[in-house]
Amino acid sequence: MKVLLTGANGYIGRRLKQTLLNEDVFLRLLVRNPKSLDSNLNAEIVQGDTFDMDSLERALEGIDVAYYLIHSLQHKNYKELDKQSAQNFLDAAIKKGVKRIIYLGGLGVKEHASEHLLSRIETGEILSSRPDKIETIWIRAGVIIGSGSVSFEIIRHVTEKLPIMVTPKWVNTLAQPIGVDDVIAYLNASKDLSIDGNLVVDIGSEKMTYKEMMLACANALGLRRWIFPLPILSIKFSSYWLNLFTPVPYTVARPLIEGLSSEVLIQNDNAKRYFSHIHPMKFNEAVKKAIKEMEENQVLSRWSDAGGGQDMWEKQHKHDPASAVLMDRQSIKLRGIPKETIYCTFCSIGGEEGWFGYDWLWEIRGWMDKMIGGAGLNRGRRDCRQLRIGESVDFWRVEDLSVNERLLLYAQMKIPGKAWLEFKIKGDELVQTAYFSPRGLWGRLYWYILTPVHYLVFRNMIRSILKKAQNDEQTK
Secondary structure, X not given: OEEEEEOXXXXXXXXXXXXXXXXXXXXXXXXXXXXXXXXXXXXXXXXXXXOOHHHHHHHHOOOOEEEEOOOOOOOOOHHHXXXXXXXXXXXXXHHOOOOEEEEEEEXXXXXXXXXHHHHHHHHHHHHOOOOOOOEEEEEEEOOEEOOOOHHXXXXXXXXXXXXXXXXXXXXXXXXXXXXXXXXXXXXXXXXXXXXXXXXXXXXXXXXXXXXXXXXXXXXXXXXXXXXXXXXXXXXXXXXXXXXXXXXXXXXXXXXXXXXXXXXXXXXXXXXXXXOOOOOOOOHHHHHHXXXXXXXXXXXXXXXXXXXXXXXXXXXXXXXXXXXXXXXXXXXXEOOOOOHHHXXXXXXXXXXXXXXXXXXXXXXXHHHHHHHOOOOOHHHOOXXXXXXXXXXXXXXXXXXXXXOOOEEEEEXXXXXOEEEEEEEEEEOOEEEEEEEEEEOHHHHHHHHHHOHHXXXXXXXXXXXXXXXXXXXXXXXX
């Protein structure tokens, strides 16, 4: 069987990719940036996207089963882009003789769905619109619980940070959560299912309100929490509330909150009929498994991978520091410290490790970013030791990574322009450069106002990196 996987760098895509690599299939990946994948990956790579028909048709050539795991939450025109992307994918799949499309969408009834859920439903309808030409298996899931999932991150952060919660009335809305491992199991099994025509499969575990989920999460964390719903709290207020207390930025929180007002319940029994061998774990079990993976540093993927949807529709090389017109450059001799140690040290930046000094200034900048709807610092890191291209480090994203040579971070905080932070080993020197491409007069003022702060922070940062690397080398 020849399988194409799209969205391979997303939260579900990364996990499904690992499962498919262990299956007896030929696997091909359609990605915008091949550098974001492991170099020794046992899969064929096609560079492109669903808006480039030539690359899309190349990716679908000779394919039996194609997974469609593409979606964007943040683009202001995401509904139309989602429709066009799905239509392009369907047309190309039919043209190339693909036998089956497998799509992961959301639970919900169209008549009562939020704008975000409606977009997911419309995408499924497009992909399922030609049963005479191609089969489509449409898996529909609601709240996905797993280490790094956006739903779990929201529930966990709110539960950990707020002993007493005054919440909107949506906490009493019913849903049927499901563990991420079960979602992957259904998606994987769908490629081998023997059916004729289209099939919609609703998946989930027990019915629960969001209030019950938060209390169950608190119990798994060994915490006591009190929740008091108030009907007067608006969607906008709730979105800002989540923005402040969770890693999820406002632009992602708002469509999610709008969707919480609608029940997301299973509408058919096809999961039991066609996948009787899969028994979804209970909510409590899924939460405990997610917590264990976090504690053991075994988080395979996060909702913010590849920008968390923020750059879903952007082209690959749009973020290029060569376009910067302002910079702060620091350099320091390695003093005999192996470059491997220096590299590991600057790649540990962010998250619990912090920013090598003046962390209180970074915290202030993170809160400022949160107040205006940005990501803030509390996205943290997926792994405290390893990095990969496309994943988040606080309010930065890993743009490029060359082992024992270079780390390039792209700023995702709210700023009047574009910014990068680069660490590069050149000969016997570590060169640290902050690049900035300002937008208009305010962008330039922003840079020059912060010049004294940059001098303190960046000058101290490179010295602290060398000092920590030196200490690490001595303790080996």
